[in-house]
Every structure is written in C-alpha cells, then in structure tokens.
Amino acid sequence: MAKEYRSREERKRMEKPSKGTPKKREGLLKKIILIILTCGLVGLLGVVGTFYYLISDAPKLDTKKLQVPLSSTILDKDGNVIAELGKERRTKVSYSEIPKVVEDAFLATEDIRFYKHKGVDTRRVVGAVLANITGGFGSQGGSTITQQVVKNSFLSPEKTIKRKVQEWYLAFQLEQKYSKHQILELYLNKVYFSNGLKGQGVYGIAKASERYFSKDLSEITLPEAATLAGMVQSPNNFNPAKHPKASENRRNIVLSQMKKYGYITEDQFTQSKAIPMEKLIKVQEDESVKYHSFLDVVIDEVEKNGDANVYTDGLIIETTLDTKAQDKADEIINRGKEFYPSDEFQTGFVLTDTKTGEIKAVGAGRNTTSGGLNFATDIKRQPGSTIKPVLDYGPAIQNLKWSTNHQIVDEPYQYSDGTPIRNSDKNYKGQISIREALTRSRNIPALKTIQEVGLDRSREFGNGLGFNFEKDTFYESHSIGGFTGVSAMEMAGAYAAFGNGGVYIKPHAVTRIIYQDKTEKVLTPEPKQAMSDYTAYMITDMLRDVVKSPSGTGGLANIPGLDMVGKTGTTNYPDDVKAKYGFPSNATRDSWFVGYTPDVTVSVWTGYEKNKKDHYLGQSSVKIAKYIAKDMLQETANSSSKFQKPDSVVEIRDELFIKGEKMDEVPKDELLEPAQKVTSKFDEATGNILLNWQYPSDLLPSTTFEVSYEANKVAGQTQKVQGTTATISGIVPGDIVKIKIVATSEDGKSNPVTITVDLTSVVEPTNPTDDDTQTGDDNGSGDNDDPEDDNDGIDNGNGTDDGTEDDNGDPITPETTDPNKPTVPTNPTKPTKPQENGGVKNPTSFYSDSQYTNRMTKMNTKNIRVLS
Structure with a gap:
C-alpha cells in the first residue's frame, strides 16, 4: 500500500537522499585515494629526483682503478715528501686459484648472501639503517663485497648519505658488468691486510699468505684463512704479528661464523680454535725502510681516525715529522755493542713538541720491521716512579693545594690492607718535604700522598692526562707504578702537559688528510686544560731537582745550561721469576726516563721484551734510558727557552706556594x-x-x-x-x-x-820525558x-743515596757480575x-x-x- 503524504513538500523531503548514504561515502573515498596517489607520486618523484641528484657526480666505473691501488704521499712538518706508500706490490691470483676454504671464510664473515643479491643486500641495508638510527649515522655500513670493491676503488671514505647512495648505484652497475666470480677475484686481490714489506701495504690474499704464513696461497689452512678473513674489519688492530691475542679472538669469531653457516664441522671448529696464534704465524721479514718507526704511527692514526686506506686510497697525508730528530732517533736505535749490552736489549722512545703534542720522532725498537711491534706505542710496561707526578703529587697540589714544602713523614708504613711498603734502601728519612720525596723517589711518601688525595681524584687526574684507568682496577699500588703498564707515548703526553701550563694535547703524528676527491679531514686533537697552571709549574719545579740536584735520581740525563726536568723509574722482577731464570736479587726489569723542556718532551723505556736467561737490566744498562733521553734533548732542545713561573705561584726561600692559599709550610728562618x-x-x-x-x-x-x-x-x-x-x-x-x-x-x-x-x-x-x-x-x-756517584742510585757509603729505584721494596745492591754491562x-x-x-x-x-x-x-x- 503506497505511503500517503500530507503535502507535496513532505513528499520531496522524504524522497531526498540523506548525508550518510553509500553514494556520498564512495565519493569521499575516491577523493582520499586521489590525494594519496598524488602525494605518493610527488614523493616518488622527490625520491627519484633526490636519487639522481645524489648520483649526478658519481664517478664512472674505471677498469684501471678496479685493478691498481693508488699510492699515498706522506709529507713531513715542512711539506717535504718523505715516502710514497702503496705502489703495487702483490701477487695476483685468478678465481680458479683461490682455495675454497678462503672463499668460505670471507663469505661467512663479510657477505653470506653474496651469490643471491644484485650488489646491495636489502636485508643488511635495513639492519644498518636501524643501527644508524639508534647509534648515529655511520655506526654501521652494511656493505656487501661488491660495495667494498666500489668503495675502495672509486669513493672517499667519508660516511655520508650521498657517498652511500653512490656506493649502491655503482654496486648495481658493477654487478651488471662483471660476474660474481670476477667481483670476488677483484675483492680478494685488492683487500688490505695491514702494512708490511718495505713499508708498503700488504694487500691481496696471496701476498697476505706469503707475509703472515710464509707460504703459497694454495697451501693455506682453515685457521690461517680464518685469520686473514678476520683482519679485513680492522687490518692493523687484528694484525697477527703485532696483536696476536686480538687476532686470535677475531679468528675464532670467523670460525664460529663458518660453523654457523655450515662451511665447517664442529670438529674442524674445535681443532682450529685450539691452535695458538703464536704457533700459526711465521712472518716474512721486511727490509729496512727509512723512517719506518714514524710511518707506522702515521698509518695507525689514519686508520683509527677514519676508514681510509693508506695503501690504496691515494691520500696526501701531512705529518709532524722532524727529519733531523728522526735521524737522531734512528742513529740511537742502530747503535751496536758499544752502547747496548746485547742484541735482544730493547728500547722504545718518542719525542714530542711540548706545546702542541706533535710527534717529532719515534724510536720503535731495535731490529724491528715496518708493521711489527712498536716498542714506543704498542707495549705496556710498569712505569715505576715516573708515575708519581701523575698520580700522587700532581693530584695533591691540584686538589689539596699543597706547597712544594708540604711536610710528610717517611717512616715504617703499610697499605690500607696491612701489606708493608718499603723504600728501596729499607731506610727512612723522617719528616721531609714532598719536593725531597719526589727528588729522592721515596715510596712511602708517595703512598701516603695518594691516600690523602683519594683514589677517585687521583684516577680522574691521571685520566685527564690521557690514561684510561678503570675505577674497579685502580689501587693504592698505582702510587708507585704497580699496575699493568703504560706506553712511552702515553707518558710523553702526560708529562708534556706539566710543561705546557697544564694543557694536555694528545700526541699525534698526522695533522691533515687530503682525499682523492679533494675533501679534507683535520686530525689535530683539541687542547684540554687538565690542571691549573700552578700545579703544572710546581711539579715542573720539583722535577728540576730530580736532574739538577746532587740527591736527584736523574742527574745522568742533565744537560748543563738547559732548563730541563725529568723523572726516572725502575721496576724489578717477582721472586719466582728471578728464581726461574737465575736473575740476581737486584735485577731490574724496566728502566724509564721521562723529561721535558719548554720546547720538547722525551719519553724513554728500556728493557727486554720477554723473560729469558740473562734478560735483565744490571747496574750499567739501567742507565741507558737516561743516555738516550740526553742525546735526544741535546739534538733538539732550545737552550734559550725557560719555564715561566705563572702569577698564581708564590716563591719563598726556594719553595713554591699557591697564591692566596695559607702559608703554614714556609721554610724556617733558621739555617745551619x-x-x-x-x-x-x-x-x-x-x-x-x-x-x-x-x-x-x-x-x-x-x-x-x-x-x-x-x-x-x-x-x-x-x-x-x-x-x-x-x-x-x-x-x-x-x-x-x-x-x-x-x-x-x-x-x-x-x-x-x-x-x-x-x-x-x-x-x-811541559816535560815530555817525564814518565810520571x-x-x-x-x-x-x-x-x-x-x-755519576750520587745520581746512579748506588749507595756510596755516605748514607745519602736512596739506591736504585725498586718500587716493590727490594733493596738494590752493587752487582758482582753483570752480563748486561756495555x-x-x-x-x-x-x-x-x-x-x-x-x-x-x-x-x-x-x-x-x-x-x-x-x-x-x-x-x-x-x-x-x-x-x-
């Protein structure tokens, strides 16, 4: 029955569609889709446009650059060329000559989906993007083997979005032009394996096998292949000849990856992992290279401050090398038995600019080769008493405002846990000033000082001078150098800060890198005010007495007329080591001298690398560190330069006080x-x-x-x-x-x-005939x-000498037989x-x-x- 309406208007009103009908919603949906499509198209065009913009100046695939690495030019401080590193020196192999175990090791480590992707592994890219979001851009690259070939051949090492996009683009192109086997061949012939022969880079898998295992690539074993595959991530840090333990740990990670992806069995993994790196490595010796000691430091700095390759990237590297100083360092290193007690006797030393931290010369060690162990930078040995200004008296002046005449009692004493501590002569001086305590290198006042300062403040002060002391492993024994150790380079940086008004600048050998694409990177560290100027000067003034005073321990290094300061340090062997190797009771393990002038700082370590029969320092050889320091300073220091007392320091009767602080410790007027x-x-x-x-x-x-x-x-x-x-x-x-x-x-x-x-x-x-x-x-x-009677550390019977520094408390007595005496x-x-x-x-x-x-x-x- 039809609905009846009361009027014509009512009928029209009832038949008009409502706002919520499907027809209306369908129109709205079309509009939304259209907007989305439009935005998507605009976005796509924007992405495409951005992509083309980023790749617009990308280099072309140059076949020559794929094959031949570019050499880098090294300049000294005056801009003169001192070396060209990276001229081709390799043994090229074809893909058919690459052992399967080598291919498996590199694929498991560097690019497990190498044979599946088209140059870029999208899964790795996504993972890298997420890592970069959480860790900052550049924290992870996600590069495939193809991308690494492209990056090493055509692009600068800078970590930017533009460079990464160009890398993807060129990787796709490379995959279109070359087969997977050809790309893998390019990669394994080009990859860098740390510095080596004649100061040039070892690159290419065949040359690396010759270098580190002295064998042809066809003879390489599973653990050897895993060692080389592990080096790629950080060639110098995982250099098995230089860092065997780190290399072994990295090799084992590679082996675990190979097992994970089914390349090796559980038994192969276990057997290979059990082989110590020292037994695996048989290094092919290098020939001598001029300035190789310094160049090793340059190479390390370049690699640590970016992902540039000195041997393949065609860099211009500006350095701080002073060739005159380095020539002197090389002459000292190459002295023979007229100076050193044996061929195995070692030294590592470094000369820096006190004001700038620039490394002027390096003594890397005797009979060493390029790329080998650098005794100035790589070894960590106990510093003995050279640490006392850094961890004891420097922090005391800085935090407790002590004067150089602050009195401390040298008496029978012990560590907080009750362990006794002794001075080297087993005697006590009673009440003495910290100046005398440092000059005579007394152990008990040093321990008392660090206890008053507090371990936390002492550690913080030391870390401000370039060290990395951990809170959980920082003990009272650090006060006399009783800890794992430091390098000569680290000690040079710390001491230079005392001579530079308290400003610490990390020692460095490279000032600037210029890349192939003309971009630059400045590597000069920023200065840091590590202490007040009064602390720096007061320590400097006390260290003057170490070399200038008759009672000081460093007189053999003194140069008359030169405003120089310094500190000696020696360590001894534990009783069980002395018993095992037949060392005498007074055998010294390490001998140090660290000194500086207003212009230059020298840090010298001497000793033996390993414990063996007759490998100890005796009464004469313990002095060689001072002679080396003296020779280097005589060659380089400016005798007209003087340390300037800052306005914050007051001098009263030869003792120093901080202006504005109390003067309770002013020396008495009574004189003898x-x-x-x-x-x-x-x-x-x-x-x-x-x-x-x-x-x-x-x-x-x-x-x-x-x-x-x-x-x-x-x-x-x-x-x-x-x-x-x-x-x-x-x-x-x-x-x-x-x-x-x-x-x-x-x-x-x-x-x-x-x-x-x-x-x-x-x-x-004159009487030429007089026989008398x-x-x-x-x-x-x-x-x-x-x-030097009163400065050599040997008591002459007058009761005024402290004895050779023995920071573990054992007395030093004159030797009856010393095979180490030169x-x-x-x-x-x-x-x-x-x-x-x-x-x-x-x-x-x-x-x-x-x-x-x-x-x-x-x-x-x-x-x-x-x-x-």
Whole structure:
C-alpha cells in the first residue's frame, strides 16, 4: 500500500537522499585515494629526483682503478715528501686459484648472501639503517663485497648519505658488468691486510699468505684463512704479528661464523680454535725502510681516525715529522755493542713538541720491521716512579693545594690492607718535604700522598692526562707504578702537559688528510686544560731537582745550561721469576726516563721484551734510558727557552706556594752554620785543588758538606764529605774554578759559601820525558771514570743515596757480575790514564756524565749502522 503524504513538500523531503548514504561515502573515498596517489607520486618523484641528484657526480666505473691501488704521499712538518706508500706490490691470483676454504671464510664473515643479491643486500641495508638510527649515522655500513670493491676503488671514505647512495648505484652497475666470480677475484686481490714489506701495504690474499704464513696461497689452512678473513674489519688492530691475542679472538669469531653457516664441522671448529696464534704465524721479514718507526704511527692514526686506506686510497697525508730528530732517533736505535749490552736489549722512545703534542720522532725498537711491534706505542710496561707526578703529587697540589714544602713523614708504613711498603734502601728519612720525596723517589711518601688525595681524584687526574684507568682496577699500588703498564707515548703526553701550563694535547703524528676527491679531514686533537697552571709549574719545579740536584735520581740525563726536568723509574722482577731464570736479587726489569723542556718532551723505556736467561737490566744498562733521553734533548732542545713561573705561584726561600692559599709550610728562618775560613791551594804536580775550612766542633759530627764546582763554566761532580777537607781533581793551569760549599744535616742546609780559584796566570809545565806525566781526561783520582756517584742510585757509603729505584721494596745492591754491562768504546784520541790500582778504574763502567757526550761525539762512526 503506497505511503500517503500530507503535502507535496513532505513528499520531496522524504524522497531526498540523506548525508550518510553509500553514494556520498564512495565519493569521499575516491577523493582520499586521489590525494594519496598524488602525494605518493610527488614523493616518488622527490625520491627519484633526490636519487639522481645524489648520483649526478658519481664517478664512472674505471677498469684501471678496479685493478691498481693508488699510492699515498706522506709529507713531513715542512711539506717535504718523505715516502710514497702503496705502489703495487702483490701477487695476483685468478678465481680458479683461490682455495675454497678462503672463499668460505670471507663469505661467512663479510657477505653470506653474496651469490643471491644484485650488489646491495636489502636485508643488511635495513639492519644498518636501524643501527644508524639508534647509534648515529655511520655506526654501521652494511656493505656487501661488491660495495667494498666500489668503495675502495672509486669513493672517499667519508660516511655520508650521498657517498652511500653512490656506493649502491655503482654496486648495481658493477654487478651488471662483471660476474660474481670476477667481483670476488677483484675483492680478494685488492683487500688490505695491514702494512708490511718495505713499508708498503700488504694487500691481496696471496701476498697476505706469503707475509703472515710464509707460504703459497694454495697451501693455506682453515685457521690461517680464518685469520686473514678476520683482519679485513680492522687490518692493523687484528694484525697477527703485532696483536696476536686480538687476532686470535677475531679468528675464532670467523670460525664460529663458518660453523654457523655450515662451511665447517664442529670438529674442524674445535681443532682450529685450539691452535695458538703464536704457533700459526711465521712472518716474512721486511727490509729496512727509512723512517719506518714514524710511518707506522702515521698509518695507525689514519686508520683509527677514519676508514681510509693508506695503501690504496691515494691520500696526501701531512705529518709532524722532524727529519733531523728522526735521524737522531734512528742513529740511537742502530747503535751496536758499544752502547747496548746485547742484541735482544730493547728500547722504545718518542719525542714530542711540548706545546702542541706533535710527534717529532719515534724510536720503535731495535731490529724491528715496518708493521711489527712498536716498542714506543704498542707495549705496556710498569712505569715505576715516573708515575708519581701523575698520580700522587700532581693530584695533591691540584686538589689539596699543597706547597712544594708540604711536610710528610717517611717512616715504617703499610697499605690500607696491612701489606708493608718499603723504600728501596729499607731506610727512612723522617719528616721531609714532598719536593725531597719526589727528588729522592721515596715510596712511602708517595703512598701516603695518594691516600690523602683519594683514589677517585687521583684516577680522574691521571685520566685527564690521557690514561684510561678503570675505577674497579685502580689501587693504592698505582702510587708507585704497580699496575699493568703504560706506553712511552702515553707518558710523553702526560708529562708534556706539566710543561705546557697544564694543557694536555694528545700526541699525534698526522695533522691533515687530503682525499682523492679533494675533501679534507683535520686530525689535530683539541687542547684540554687538565690542571691549573700552578700545579703544572710546581711539579715542573720539583722535577728540576730530580736532574739538577746532587740527591736527584736523574742527574745522568742533565744537560748543563738547559732548563730541563725529568723523572726516572725502575721496576724489578717477582721472586719466582728471578728464581726461574737465575736473575740476581737486584735485577731490574724496566728502566724509564721521562723529561721535558719548554720546547720538547722525551719519553724513554728500556728493557727486554720477554723473560729469558740473562734478560735483565744490571747496574750499567739501567742507565741507558737516561743516555738516550740526553742525546735526544741535546739534538733538539732550545737552550734559550725557560719555564715561566705563572702569577698564581708564590716563591719563598726556594719553595713554591699557591697564591692566596695559607702559608703554614714556609721554610724556617733558621739555617745551619756555613763553612768558615775556607782556604784553597792548587797543586800543579797533581792537578788538585786542596780545600780546608773550619766548623763548630759540636755540630761537625751531624753535618755533611756538599762541595760542588765549575771549571770554566762546566759543572763538575759534587762531593759529599764528612770533615773539613776536600780535594777537587782534574784541574789544569789556565782554569777558572768556582767552588761552592753547603753544610747539610737532617735539620736543613746552610747558605752556600763560594770561592773562586783563578789559575789563568799559572803556566802549565811541559816535560815530555817525564814518565810520571799522565795524559787523558782523568787526573789520577779516578773521579772522571766513575759513573755519576750520587745520581746512579748506588749507595756510596755516605748514607745519602736512596739506591736504585725498586718500587716493590727490594733493596738494590752493587752487582758482582753483570752480563748486561756495555763496554766503553776505545777513544784513540784520548788515552786512558793509569789509576792507583795500576789500570783503569772501574773498567766495565758505562759513560760518566762528564764524558758521555765527548765519547759519543768522537766514537768511530763506522761502527754505527744508520738506516737508509
């Protein structure tokens, strides 16, 4: 029945469609789809446009670049070319010559879906994108083997979106032009395996097999192939010759990947993993290369500061090398038995610019090769007492505002756990200043200092100077160097900060890299204020006494007229090691000297790499670190440069205080009585000046006199005498001799008494027929042939010496037999003078401080082999 409407308007109203009808919604949906399609099309066009923009300047696939690596040019500090690294040196192999085990190892490690993708593995790209979102762009690359060939051949190493897109684009192109086997062949012939032969890079799987296993590629084994595959991620860090433990760990990861993907069985995995890296490696020796010690540091820095390859990327590398300083370092390294006690004796040292941190020269070790162990940077040895300014007295001045005269009691003491600590001489000085404690290298005051500072503040101070001390492994024994160890490079960086007003700059050899596409990367580290200027200067002033004071332990390194400072450090062997190898009780393991001037800083380690029979430092060889430091500083330091006392430091009676801090520790006004009525007499027959003086009889038993002199402005040895007479030997007519006498006791010192003996009017008699006339440097007393009496660490019987530093508390006594003692070279221009015993006094002793420079200058140079 039809519906009836009351009016025509009602009918129209009821028949009009409502807003919610399907027809209306269908129209809206079409609009939304149209909008989405439009946006998608615009977005797609935008993506395509962006893609084409990013690849618009992409390089072309150059077949020559695929085959031949580009050499890099190394420049010294003055812009002169010193080396070209990367000229082709490889053994090329075809795909058919590549063993299956090598292919499996590389695919399992670098690109498991190599045979499935078209140049880019989308699954890896997605994973890399997610990693980059969480870890920052560049944290993961997701590169396939094809992409690595492209990147190493055509692109710069910068991690940017543009470079990555170009890499994808070129990888697709490469896959269109070459087969998978050809690409794998290109990759394995081009991949870099760390630096090696003649300072050039080892690249290509065949050359790597020759280098690290001394065998043809066809003979390579599973663990060897896994070792090489593991190197690709970080060639120098996983270099098996240089870092065997890290390389072994990386090899085992590769083996686990091979097992995971079914390339090897469980038994093969277990057997290969059990082989120690030391037994696996048989390195093919390098030939000597000029400046290879420095170049090794350059290569490491370039690789650590980017993913550039020195041997394949055609870089221009600007460095800090001072060729004059490096030539001196190489000459020292190549000295023979006239300087070193044995062929196995090792040293590693580095010279840096105190103000900039730039590395000027490196002594990487004796009989080393490019790419091998660098004894200046790679080894970590206990620093002994050289750590005391860094972890003890530096933090104390910085945090506790101590003065250099802060008093501390040297007495029987123990660590917090009750373990006793001893000084090397097993004696105690009572109340002394921290200046004297550091100068004499006392252990007990050092421990007390770190306890007062607190381990946390000490550790933070050390870390501010370039170290990486972990909180959980930082103990009180760090105060005297009793921990795993440091490198000579690290010590140079830390000490230079004291000489640079407290500003730390990490030692570095590279200032700038210029890539093939002309982009640049500056590698100069940022300066960091690690401490206050007063802390830096006060430590510097105390370290002056280590080399300048008669009671200091570093006098053998002192250069008269040069404002230099420094610190010695020695360590000994545990009792079980001494017993195992038959070492004497006073055998030294490591000997250090770290010193600096306002211009340069030198850090020297000496010792043996491994424990073997006779591999220990004796009474003479323990001094070689000081001689090396002295030679390097004489060659490079500017004698006119002086350390400047900052306004924040106040000096009162030779002690330093922080301006504005309390002055409770100002030295007392009371001084000892000086020597009285000093007289002198020159005996022309013996060449001696005889001295006499008077002193109160009640004070004489407790008083020692320090007698020092300069002959024609050249400092002689300081004597310590008990009594009121002394003899100065080796004086000749025509000399002007200035003599200083200082009375000393446990209560302090006197003002110096100075006299001058002018012999310019005295004419030296000549009598060529007189058999009693003696020639040479010595004057008959033997003083000039003695090692530096009060600075060599050997007690001379006067009770004032601390002994050779033994930071583990064992005493050092003179040796009866020392197979490590070097022989003093014959000097035909200076005949040895007979001694009272009928021969040369102490004939097996090493150079004395007064003779060392002359001996090395006049040494027959044909006995010294210099690198070419």
